[in-house]
Every structure is written in C-alpha cells, then in structure tokens.
Amino acid sequence: MKKQNTGKLKIIPIGGLEQIGMNITAFEYEDSIIVVDCGLAFPEDDMLGVDLVIPDITYLKDNADKLKGFVITHGHEDHIGALPYVLKEINLPLYSTKLTLGIIENKLKEHNLLRSTKRKVVRHGQSINLGKFRIEFIKTNHSIQDASALAIYSPAGIVVHTGDFKVDYTPVFGDAIDLQRFAEIGKKGVLALMSDSTNAERPGFTQSERTVGITFDHIFAEHQNTRLIIATFASNVDRVQQIINSAYKYGRKVVVEGRSMVNIISTASELGYLNVPKNTLIEIDQLKNYPPEKTVLITTGSQGESMAALSRMAADVHRKITIMPNDTVIFSSNPIPGNEKAVSRVINELSAKGANVIFQDVHVSGHACQEELKLIYSLVKPKYAIPVHGEYRHLKANAGIAQSLGIPKENIFILQSGDVLEISEKSAKVVDKVHTGAILVDGLGVGDVGNIVLRDRQHLAxxxxxxxxxxxxxxxxxLLAGPDIVSRGFVYVREAEALMEEARQVVEEALEKCLAGKHADWNKIKLTVRDTMNDFIWKRTKRRPMIIPIIMDVDV
Amino acid sequence: MKKQNTGKLKIIPIGGLEQIGMNITAFEYEDSIIVVDCGLAFPEDDMLGVDLVIPDITYLKDNADKLKGFVITHGHEDHIGALPYVLKEINLPLYSTKLTLGIIENKLKEHNLLRSTKRKVVRHGQSINLGKFRIEFIKTNHSIQDASALAIYSPAGIVVHTGDFKVDYTPVFGDAIDLQRFAEIGKKGVLALMSDSTNAERPGFTQSERTVGITFDHIFAEHQNTRLIIATFASNVDRVQQIINSAYKYGRKVVVEGRSMVNIISTASELGYLNVPKNTLIEIDQLKNYPPEKTVLITTGSQGESMAALSRMAADVHRKITIMPNDTVIFSSNPIPGNEKAVSRVINELSAKGANVIFQDVHVSGHACQEELKLIYSLVKPKYAIPVHGEYRHLKANAGIAQSLGIPKENIFILQSGDVLEISEKSAKVVDKVHTGAILVDGLGVGDVGNIVLRDRQHLAxxxxxxxxxxxxxxxxxLLAGPDIVSRGFVYVREAEALMEEARQVVEEALEKCLAGKHADWNKIKLTVRDTMNDFIWKRTKRRPMIIPIIMDVDV
Structure with a gap:
C-alpha cells in the first residue's frame, strides 16, 4: 500500500490578487517556503505623489527560517519590481531564466545588491530543488522573452503556475510554448492550475507576435518617403527585433531612444536575445547624417507617460528630436486602462504638428484569451483551479472558463491576498488569513506615506x-502678533485680498472673545480658529481648504 | 446683374475646438452676432479640485451691442452647461427645441435665472430671424431627443452646422434625421459645413438606437429569475424608454434612481417625450412589495462616477439598494475616455458581491461614424468644410474624410478656439485671433482658481x-520663539519624529547664523529657511514638499 502523505501544501498569495501588479505568492510545505515572483504595482489615482507600491512581506519575515528562495517567472515590473526593496529585508537566492535574471541584475546593480544576492540561471526543462519542493521551468510565450510557467512539485501534489503567458505557435525568437510538457505533467495528475486571468474576458485566441512584424513590413512599404517613429514597450524585445528586421529590409538606420529601452535592449543583445545586423543601429546624434526617410526611431512613451521620449517629442521639449510634418508615428501598443487620456493627448499633439499617427492594429497582447486558457486547462486537467493575475472581474471570468470545462464550482478558488489555501488530493480550503498589504514608496521613503498622509494630500489637492x-x-x-493668514492652492490671493482680509477680521474677533474667556487653553483656541475659519470660508466659497492654526508661545 | 454682397461672415469658435466639451461658436455678420451653444467642459486631471470649466466670453462681452441670441442645438451639458454662468454676464434670449429648452429651464430655475431670461421654442423645420441671420432648425438624431442641426442663412451664404448627430433610420421616438432637407439646402448651395467629428476615426455606420432595445429584450428574456439593474446616461431618454418597454413586456416594475436621471425623466415625461404605461413606474420604497425578479432599476453611474447611485450600490453605501448575489447589472454605456478605471472598479465591486455584470454590446454611440459623415457631406456639398466637436485627432480625421470626397485641402479649416474665420463665396481665411480661454469653477468661485493655484495644488498633492x-x-x-515645524501630507509624523526634530535643528542653526549677520532682512531669513529645509529634506527623502516660512513680528 502506498504511503499516505499527511502534510499539506499551503498556497498564500502575498499580493497580486484583485489588482494588476504586485504579484508575489508563497508556497509552503512543512519547513519549506518558496516565493514565486516579487512584483511592484503602480500607484492608483488616489495615491498622490507615490512613486510605486510594493507588497508587505510581514508573513515572509515572520517565517524567515523556512524561506528557500525566489522563483521568478519573467522580467516584467509587476513580477520583479519589488525585489530590490524586499531583498533588503530578506536575503534569499533568486532562480530564473537567463534574460529575466539579466534584467533583475540591472536593478540589483542600481541598489547595490548584486554582491549580496545569490542567483542561479535555470533553463527551460530544468528543475531546481528547494527544501521540500522541486520546481520545473516550462517554456511559455509572453510579451517578453524567456517567460516561464512553473511546475511546483510538493509531497502533497503538483501545482502548475502559468506565469503570464500566451500561446504563440510562431514566436519571433526561440520556441513556442511547450504544450507537450504541460500535457505530460497533466498526465501525471495535477493538483492545481494557477493561470493568467488578464484576458479571460476576451473570446478567441491572441494573435502571434509575428503578425505585428507583417504589419510593420506593410507600414514600411507604404511610408518610404517619411521618417518613422515607433513607440512600444521597452521590454518587448521581440517587437524591437521585428522593427529592426523591417528597417534592415527597407534600408533604414535604427535609433533607440528612451533610457529604459536602451537598457533592456543592451541587456538582451549581450545575452543573445536580439539579433542586430551590422551597421543598422546608429546613435541619435548620427541621425543628421541620413535623410529622414532612411531612418526609424524606436522609442519609449507608448503609454503617454509624460516624461518618456515620445511625449517629450510631442510636446516639443525633446533635446534631440523635433517632430516634422512628414513624420509617421506608430503606437505599437494598446493603452493600459487608466492611460487612455494621456495617450490621446500625445496623439493630439503629434497630429497638430502634422505627423501622421497610426495607433490601430499594430499590437498584439501578451496574455492568453479564452481559447488558450481552455487549451491549458485541457492539457493540465487540474483537480483545482486558482485563477491568478487580474482584477476580480478577470479572475471571475477565468473561474467561469474552468467551470465550463467541468471543474466543479467548489474546486475553483478566487483567492484574496493573504488567504491561506490548504490543499491536498483530498480537499482544499481557505484555512487562515495572514497579514498582507501595500507599502508605498515615495522618493527614498518606503512605508512612511500611509493613509493619513494620502488623505491630507487629497485634501490639499x-x-x-x-x-x-x-x-x-x-x-x-x-495676543502679541497675528492672526496672520497664509494660503496656498486656495484662491489666487491678489484676486481675493478682500476675502482674505475679511477672513482675518472674522478670526480676530472670534479669537478676542475666546482669549477673554477664562479657560482659553491652546486646544480651545485652535478649535475656535479652525471652526470660525471653516464656517466663514464655506459660507463664502463653498470650499473647505485645510485650516492649520499655529500658535507661537513667546516668552517676553 | 445680381447685387454683390460686400459683407463678410465671420465664424468664431469661442470654445470647443481641440477639446471635448465647452462648445460655443459665434457667427458674426456686420452688426449681428448669434451664438450657437454654450457648453461646459469637465475638468482635466491636472485641474485639481475644480468642479467644472466654462468658456471665457470676453469677445462676446466686448461686442454686447451686436448679440442677438443663443441658438442651442441639444440638451447635453457640453452644449448647454455654461448657460447659467454666461447668462449672468450677458442676458440674451434662448432659442431651441422643446425638450432642450425644458432641460435648460431646470438649470435656470436652480440659478434663479428663469424670470430674467427670454426663451422661445423652435420646431424642426421652423426658422427664426436674428439680426442679419435666419436660422433654420433641422431634425437630426443623437443620444438625446430633439437634437437639431442648424442652417444659418447670412447675406454671405448658408452655413450648415450639424450639432452632435448620427443618422438613425429607425429612431425610438419621433422622426429620422431630415436627410431630404439637408439635400434641399445643399441644392441651394452651401458655403460651409460644420460637422461633428467625435467618431470621425471610426469606419462604418453607427447602429440604430433601436438595436439596443432588441438587446434589452434578449437580456430580459434570458434573466427572468434575477433582478435587473441597468445603468445608462441620465439624458438618454430613448434608452430609458426602451428599458421601460422591455420591462412592461416582461411584467417588471421600474424604479428610476439617481437625481439627474429622475430630473430629466420627469421633464421628458411632462413634455411628452417618454411614454410610460400605467402602473409600470414605482417608487424605490415600494421595491420591497415585489419579488426581485419582477423589478428593474434604471440608474445613474454608468461612468463609475463615485457619487452616483450605481457606485454607491457597488460600494455598499447606497441608502436603499443592496446588491444581491443574484442581481444582473448591465452597463448600457461605453466608458468615456478617462473613466475606464473608475468603471472597472465598479464592475469589480459588483462582481465581488456576486452580481452578474454585462458591459459589452449594450450601447450604441450618438455620433456619426465615417459613412454617415460622407453621407452628410454628399447631401450638403459645401464649398468649405469646418470640422467641429472633438480633439485635434478627431478634427483631422473629419478633415481627411472631407478631402477624400473632393473638397480641396485649402477649403478645409481645422480651427482653434479664438480663430476668426472670414468666409464668403470668394474666399475663406483666418484673419484674426480673439481672446478665449477656460474659466474654472470651484464651489461658488468662478475664475478665482487659476494657474498659480493649480500649480500649488499639484505641488501640495x-x-x-x-x-x-x-x-x-x-x-x-x-528670535523669541520657534522655529516650529508643522507638516501635512509629507510623512506620517509619528513615524518620522526624528527626521522632523533633525530638520528643526538644521533650520535653527542656519537661522542663528543668518540672524547674527548684519543685513538679515525678512526676505533673506525666509530664503535661508526655505533653502536649508529644501536641501535637508531632499537629501534625506528625495522629496520636495512645499516649504512655507512664516515670520511673526512681535512687539514686546
């Protein structure tokens, strides 16, 4: 009789569920914890002034003795961006494919963490042993090269985590997703499938990256008399490769512009993921040596980011590039939700300068649509489905797909960050909730901006x-001096001198009354000032600026 | 020999070009000016705290003796919303169709302007004479009833202004767009066509409003066991009519929720634009008397507006409606650019409460796509084309359509607000630029928030x-007291006591040095405080809070 394993696997999303970004998930079996990904999130609209958001890893710190390492699926910010911050708190070895690690190493260098961090390149098909776990890296396709799914072998069973993926039968670089391996592992019997929900609301199949190359060829053929400027995501090396291919075919020189793009392209070239024909790439300063129609610029700024190269060109504040009436500008991207207006602003500015702007059908997604998800479910045939990577609506759509394929509703888990899902062949159940959260990074400050500060910023704004x-x-x-009133962000003072003087008088009167009283302690004085001012300003303007009474204690 | 008219027509957009909203255009011929529409714009993301934006009408005020009246094309905010503010500065009569005027009158009531404002209902097909102009109202279709195009007859020729329009051969209420009249006027010879550019980037034809009714019928048929909650634009009375029709057919009671929707629906009912079968509408408090599956709620909030009824339901803060796991919620709308994330948030919240959310293909646009624009150009056959209503990219797309139909490039004018286009049979040319601008409304303040205030708010935020x-x-x-430091929105002070104390000491030292010097005037002292603090805080946090030094002058 086969020995029954009594241990249970715990799956604990520390972040990344019901949100875009901040992907980090702990897998725990007895004395072993491995952590899959360690991403950041970009601040929401109400996180004023915040630069980025990282996960609260209290649970990992509390279980530091069990931690075996970080296993990273791919090199996008929402999967690696928090590493430099988290590694300062828990020093763990990193495991990932070559390009992913190359991109991570750039970050570690910036944060002086390169020497203190152990790291190991893992090839697709290879496995690593970490405590009670074995983790196999499986080739997938995504909008960045070298993306991996993970088969996580534990004594309680196998969990397959797709990472971010799509099925591309004809990828630009390297192999297609290793569907056979998914099938093989599925045959062994898989406990749970954690799959990418980003596009789970979209029917059909995501197009191959190669279709964009064909579109580029058409555009290059049709615009042989104008300069081309193509904006895309810095990390999409295959996209850049295809632009370079078309440029080479049509005899154009290529300039790469924008810091993040230059960085990733140089890393990708060094590691052999980008194939640039000799004498194709030129420096931006050499542009003047070629006729415009013999050049193409690849640039950052496809999301309308105000500081990115394309936005600077559109606003006429780029140091080296001026948009010309004959330029053809191509957005090889779709706006990420929330960026629509910023992108539209850049399109308007470019159009107004006479540029011809192309922004439709020059992009494909890096995430699986419904038919691809069905394919993976059908190859892996998991007992449990755990949709990951997406907002609630996306997780729910993915759950719907799982259910439509015959996985019983009670075997599908839409988890929240912090949920502890205890899972075995016999059962699966959320048994606990651990502390999780979002830590705001603002300048050098990590975690010193919280709800009170944000509420104040909102009020001030x-x-x-x-x-x-x-x-x-x-x-x-x-009363030795004052009350004096200083305001900022309320009204333009020169236009409102009368209002401000009246406000001063109203406060002065209230103050005199208050000070004449017997028990005028500071709290009472401040309250009087605040209430009087609030009432007066609301009555006169229907606004509620923040009122700060300050009393100076003078010993004469 | 026909007498040549030597006068020239001037077309002067006061607002609305290269932006969405704030539509207002002056037509001037000798001593006569008429003004078409008077809309507001919603604040851009960088207009922190601003409630709404209205046009600067300096040009109209400077030419008050010529003004004959406002001619209003339809009742949407971006065409009527500034009227209450503008009428306080220039009292002019209003001319529009019945429903449009009914909606305007609600606004005038709120602003106590009803008695002081002359107004006249104009029927489609009817003309009014205003100074040297005759203006004919032509029936069109749009996402609000009673929309009009205008044929503006001047001694210099006829200008056709489409207003916002689409071609709906099978409208829900009233007639289809009066294509015959467009053709007839075209036959007479039209100087210029000003046409709606909103959808000029979209190929094809906008679907009939009636197709949404068919979709509603399907949804009602398929969801007979759940409560239905349908969010749409408050002003789309035809949409509401179709929901009521489906509700009646399937035996459901209808509740209307959300202040703006209740207002417009009651106006539309009173004026005969909405046909509600007896005993179909019920009050929200009566809901409890009916099984959920026999009710449908029509609600505001389809754009994710945080204060609207649907958003309150989703966030569980609505006073009377609680979302139930079986509810079906329908977004009969598309997100307006910029609202995508807000809409998505509401969808996530509703999904998480177990509601089934339908948000695709339950809406049609109210604006003409490319084929409809071609149709209007071909019926009107104008000498000049002046694309209106849209951002630059949309105007340019409309211009492209005009050019593709054979209008010479030099006869197509993409104007900016303030441009004075002088136009006659012989020629058309921008001859001048008049003062225009955006005036920000914040609470009761009109125009007291300007660039300096906004810059400060941004910095504070x-x-x-x-x-x-x-x-x-x-x-x-x-130095009698201080320096004391008070901060808001910078760091959470309890966590940063040491930093704040250090900052105080650094400033104190700099101050002592400064005060010991000979020429320590207040400006120098303030500068010292500001610079010292800036340097210290930047070095320690890489942030730049606004630093406000305040000196109290104490006479002991």
Whole structure:
C-alpha cells in the first residue's frame, strides 16, 4: 500500500490578487517556503505623489527560517519590481531564466545588491530543488522573452503556475510554448492550475507576435518617403527585433531612444536575445547624417507617460528630436486602462504638428484569451483551479472558463491576498488569513506615506490650505502678533485680498472673545480658529481648504 | 446683374475646438452676432479640485451691442452647461427645441435665472430671424431627443452646422434625421459645413438606437429569475424608454434612481417625450412589495462616477439598494475616455458581491461614424468644410474624410478656439485671433482658481507641505520663539519624529547664523529657511514638499 502523505501544501498569495501588479505568492510545505515572483504595482489615482507600491512581506519575515528562495517567472515590473526593496529585508537566492535574471541584475546593480544576492540561471526543462519542493521551468510565450510557467512539485501534489503567458505557435525568437510538457505533467495528475486571468474576458485566441512584424513590413512599404517613429514597450524585445528586421529590409538606420529601452535592449543583445545586423543601429546624434526617410526611431512613451521620449517629442521639449510634418508615428501598443487620456493627448499633439499617427492594429497582447486558457486547462486537467493575475472581474471570468470545462464550482478558488489555501488530493480550503498589504514608496521613503498622509494630500489637492498663525505671551495668553493668514492652492490671493482680509477680521474677533474667556487653553483656541475659519470660508466659497492654526508661545 | 454682397461672415469658435466639451461658436455678420451653444467642459486631471470649466466670453462681452441670441442645438451639458454662468454676464434670449429648452429651464430655475431670461421654442423645420441671420432648425438624431442641426442663412451664404448627430433610420421616438432637407439646402448651395467629428476615426455606420432595445429584450428574456439593474446616461431618454418597454413586456416594475436621471425623466415625461404605461413606474420604497425578479432599476453611474447611485450600490453605501448575489447589472454605456478605471472598479465591486455584470454590446454611440459623415457631406456639398466637436485627432480625421470626397485641402479649416474665420463665396481665411480661454469653477468661485493655484495644488498633492514659523522681536530681530515645524501630507509624523526634530535643528542653526549677520532682512531669513529645509529634506527623502516660512513680528 502506498504511503499516505499527511502534510499539506499551503498556497498564500502575498499580493497580486484583485489588482494588476504586485504579484508575489508563497508556497509552503512543512519547513519549506518558496516565493514565486516579487512584483511592484503602480500607484492608483488616489495615491498622490507615490512613486510605486510594493507588497508587505510581514508573513515572509515572520517565517524567515523556512524561506528557500525566489522563483521568478519573467522580467516584467509587476513580477520583479519589488525585489530590490524586499531583498533588503530578506536575503534569499533568486532562480530564473537567463534574460529575466539579466534584467533583475540591472536593478540589483542600481541598489547595490548584486554582491549580496545569490542567483542561479535555470533553463527551460530544468528543475531546481528547494527544501521540500522541486520546481520545473516550462517554456511559455509572453510579451517578453524567456517567460516561464512553473511546475511546483510538493509531497502533497503538483501545482502548475502559468506565469503570464500566451500561446504563440510562431514566436519571433526561440520556441513556442511547450504544450507537450504541460500535457505530460497533466498526465501525471495535477493538483492545481494557477493561470493568467488578464484576458479571460476576451473570446478567441491572441494573435502571434509575428503578425505585428507583417504589419510593420506593410507600414514600411507604404511610408518610404517619411521618417518613422515607433513607440512600444521597452521590454518587448521581440517587437524591437521585428522593427529592426523591417528597417534592415527597407534600408533604414535604427535609433533607440528612451533610457529604459536602451537598457533592456543592451541587456538582451549581450545575452543573445536580439539579433542586430551590422551597421543598422546608429546613435541619435548620427541621425543628421541620413535623410529622414532612411531612418526609424524606436522609442519609449507608448503609454503617454509624460516624461518618456515620445511625449517629450510631442510636446516639443525633446533635446534631440523635433517632430516634422512628414513624420509617421506608430503606437505599437494598446493603452493600459487608466492611460487612455494621456495617450490621446500625445496623439493630439503629434497630429497638430502634422505627423501622421497610426495607433490601430499594430499590437498584439501578451496574455492568453479564452481559447488558450481552455487549451491549458485541457492539457493540465487540474483537480483545482486558482485563477491568478487580474482584477476580480478577470479572475471571475477565468473561474467561469474552468467551470465550463467541468471543474466543479467548489474546486475553483478566487483567492484574496493573504488567504491561506490548504490543499491536498483530498480537499482544499481557505484555512487562515495572514497579514498582507501595500507599502508605498515615495522618493527614498518606503512605508512612511500611509493613509493619513494620502488623505491630507487629497485634501490639499482639492481645496488647498489656509494657515493661521498667532503669537501668544507665555503665561498670560496675551495676543502679541497675528492672526496672520497664509494660503496656498486656495484662491489666487491678489484676486481675493478682500476675502482674505475679511477672513482675518472674522478670526480676530472670534479669537478676542475666546482669549477673554477664562479657560482659553491652546486646544480651545485652535478649535475656535479652525471652526470660525471653516464656517466663514464655506459660507463664502463653498470650499473647505485645510485650516492649520499655529500658535507661537513667546516668552517676553 | 445680381447685387454683390460686400459683407463678410465671420465664424468664431469661442470654445470647443481641440477639446471635448465647452462648445460655443459665434457667427458674426456686420452688426449681428448669434451664438450657437454654450457648453461646459469637465475638468482635466491636472485641474485639481475644480468642479467644472466654462468658456471665457470676453469677445462676446466686448461686442454686447451686436448679440442677438443663443441658438442651442441639444440638451447635453457640453452644449448647454455654461448657460447659467454666461447668462449672468450677458442676458440674451434662448432659442431651441422643446425638450432642450425644458432641460435648460431646470438649470435656470436652480440659478434663479428663469424670470430674467427670454426663451422661445423652435420646431424642426421652423426658422427664426436674428439680426442679419435666419436660422433654420433641422431634425437630426443623437443620444438625446430633439437634437437639431442648424442652417444659418447670412447675406454671405448658408452655413450648415450639424450639432452632435448620427443618422438613425429607425429612431425610438419621433422622426429620422431630415436627410431630404439637408439635400434641399445643399441644392441651394452651401458655403460651409460644420460637422461633428467625435467618431470621425471610426469606419462604418453607427447602429440604430433601436438595436439596443432588441438587446434589452434578449437580456430580459434570458434573466427572468434575477433582478435587473441597468445603468445608462441620465439624458438618454430613448434608452430609458426602451428599458421601460422591455420591462412592461416582461411584467417588471421600474424604479428610476439617481437625481439627474429622475430630473430629466420627469421633464421628458411632462413634455411628452417618454411614454410610460400605467402602473409600470414605482417608487424605490415600494421595491420591497415585489419579488426581485419582477423589478428593474434604471440608474445613474454608468461612468463609475463615485457619487452616483450605481457606485454607491457597488460600494455598499447606497441608502436603499443592496446588491444581491443574484442581481444582473448591465452597463448600457461605453466608458468615456478617462473613466475606464473608475468603471472597472465598479464592475469589480459588483462582481465581488456576486452580481452578474454585462458591459459589452449594450450601447450604441450618438455620433456619426465615417459613412454617415460622407453621407452628410454628399447631401450638403459645401464649398468649405469646418470640422467641429472633438480633439485635434478627431478634427483631422473629419478633415481627411472631407478631402477624400473632393473638397480641396485649402477649403478645409481645422480651427482653434479664438480663430476668426472670414468666409464668403470668394474666399475663406483666418484673419484674426480673439481672446478665449477656460474659466474654472470651484464651489461658488468662478475664475478665482487659476494657474498659480493649480500649480500649488499639484505641488501640495505630490509632496505635501512643511510650515516653518518663528517669532522675531520687532526692531532687534531677536528670535523669541520657534522655529516650529508643522507638516501635512509629507510623512506620517509619528513615524518620522526624528527626521522632523533633525530638520528643526538644521533650520535653527542656519537661522542663528543668518540672524547674527548684519543685513538679515525678512526676505533673506525666509530664503535661508526655505533653502536649508529644501536641501535637508531632499537629501534625506528625495522629496520636495512645499516649504512655507512664516515670520511673526512681535512687539514686546
């Protein structure tokens, strides 16, 4: 009789569920924990002034003795971006494919973490042993090269994690997704499939990256008399490769512009993921040596990011490139939700400068649509389905697909970050909830901006601030100076001098009354100033600026 | 020999070009000016705290003696929303169709302008004479009823202005667009066509509003066991009519929820634009008397507006409606650019509460696509084309359509707000530029928030504020109290006590040095405080909060 394994596998998403970004998931079996991915999220609209968001890893720190390593599926920011911050708190070895690690190493260098971080390149098809786990890297396709799915072997069973993926039968570089291996592992019996939900609402199949290359060829053929400027995602090396291919075919020189793109392209070239024909790439300063119609610029800024190269060109503040009436500008991208207006602004600016802007059908997604998800479910045939990577609506759509393929509803888990899913052949159940959260990074500060600061920023942003200062004599509370009023972000003071003077008088009167009273402690004085000012300003303007009363205690 | 008319027509867009919203255009011939529409715009993302934006009408005020009246094409906010503000500055009569005027009158009531404003209902096919102009109202279709195109007859020739329009051969209420009249006027010879560019980038034909009714019927048929909640634009009375029709057919009671929707529906009912079968509409408080599957809610909030009824339901803060796991929620709308994330948030919240959310293919646009624009150009056959209503990219696409139909490039004018286009049979040319602009409305304040205030709000929003106060003895500049530091929106002070104390010390030292010097005037002291603080905070946090030094002058 086969020995029954009594241990249970715990799957704990530390971040990344019901949101885009911040993907990080712990797999725990007895004394072993491995962590899949360690991504950042970009700030939401209400996180004013915040640069980026990283996961709260309290649970990992509390279980530091069990941690075996980070296993990284691919090199996008939402899967690797928090590493430099997290590694400062828990020093763990990293495991990933070559290009992924190359991109991570650029980050580690910037944060002075290269020497202190152990790392190992894993090839597709290869496995690594980490504590009670064995992790196999499986080739997939995505909008960045070298993406992997993971087969996570534990004594409780096999979990397959797709990472971010699509099925591309004709990829630009390297092999198609290793469907046979998915099938083989499926045959062994898979406990759970965790699959990418990003496009789970979209019917059909995502097109091959190669179709974009064909579109590029058409565009190059049709625009032989104009300069071409193509914006795309910095990390999409295959896209860049195809632009270079078309450029070479049509005898154009290629300039790469934008810091993040230059970085990734140089890493990809060094590691052999990009094939550039001799004398094709030129420096931006050499552009003047070629007729415009013999050049193509590949640039960042496809999301309308205000500081990116294309946005600078559109706004006429780029140091080296000026948009000309004959330019053809191509957005090889779709706007990520939330960026639509910014992209549209750049398109308007470019059009107004006379450029011909192409923004439709020059992009394919890197994520699996419904038919691809069905394919993976059907190859892997998991007992449990755990949709990952997406907002709630996407997870739910993925769950719907699983159910339509015959996985019983009670075997499908839409988890929240922090849920502890205990899973075995016999059962699966959320048994606990661990502490998780989002830590805001603002400048050098990690975690020093929280809800109170954000609430204040929101208040300041909407209505500005009025500061009321006064000096009181220590002991007697005699008014020595003030009240003086300073405001910012409220009204343009020169236009509102009368209002401000009236406000001062109203506060002064209230203050005199208050100070004449017997128990005028500072709290009462401040409250009087704040309430009086609030009432007056609301009545007169229907606005509520932040009111800050400041009392100076003067010992004369 | 026919007498040659020597006068020239001037077309002056006061707002609305290269932007969405704030449509207002002056037509001037000798001593007569008529104004077409008077809309507001919604604030851009960088207009922090601003409620709405209205056009600067300096040009109209400067030419008040010529003004004959406002001619309004339809009742959407971007065409009527600025009227209450503008009418307070220039009192002019209003001319529009019945429903349009009914909606305007609701606004005038709120602003106490009903008695002081002359107004006249014009029927489709009817003309009015205003100074040297005759204006004919022509029936069109749009996402609000009673929309009109205008044929503006001047001694210099006829200008046709489409307003916002689509071609709907099978409208829900009233007649299809009066294509015959467009043709007839075209036959007479039209100087210029000003046509709606909103959908000029989209190929094909916009579907009939009636197709949405068919979709509703399918949805009602397929969801007979769940409550239905349908969100759409408040002003789309035809959409509401179709929901009511389906509800009646399937024996459901209808509740209308959301203030703006209740207002417009009651106006439309009173004026006979909505046909509600007896006992179909019920009050929200009566809902409890019916099984959920026998009810349908029509609600505002289809754009994810945080204060709207549907958003409140989704966030579980609606006073009367709680989302139930069996509800079917339908977004009968597309997100307006910029609202995508807000809409997605509401969809996520509804899904997480177990509701089934339908958001695809339950909406048609109210604007003409490329084939409809071609149709209108071909019926009107104008000498000049002036694309209106849209961002630059849309105007340019419309211009491209005009050119593809044989209108010479030099006869197509993409105008900017303020351009004075002088136009006659012989020639057309931008001859002048008049003052225009956007006036920001914030609470009761109209125009008291400008660039400086917005820049300050942006700064405060991103990095917060640090206030440094000190008291100096008058005459001697002896430091009597302070420096004290108060911050908001910068760091959570309890976590950063050490940083704040260090900052205080650094400023104190710099201050002591500065005060010991001979020429320590207040400007120098403030500059010292600001620079010292800026340097210190930047070095330690890589942030730049706004620094406000305040000196109190104390006479002891």
């Amino acid at each position: 909407e209505d500005g601030i009025m500061i009321v200062v006064l000096s009181l004599e220590r002991g007697t509370n005699r | 991103e990095d917060g504020i640090m206030i440094v106060v000190l008291s100096l003895e008058r005459g001697t500049n002896r």
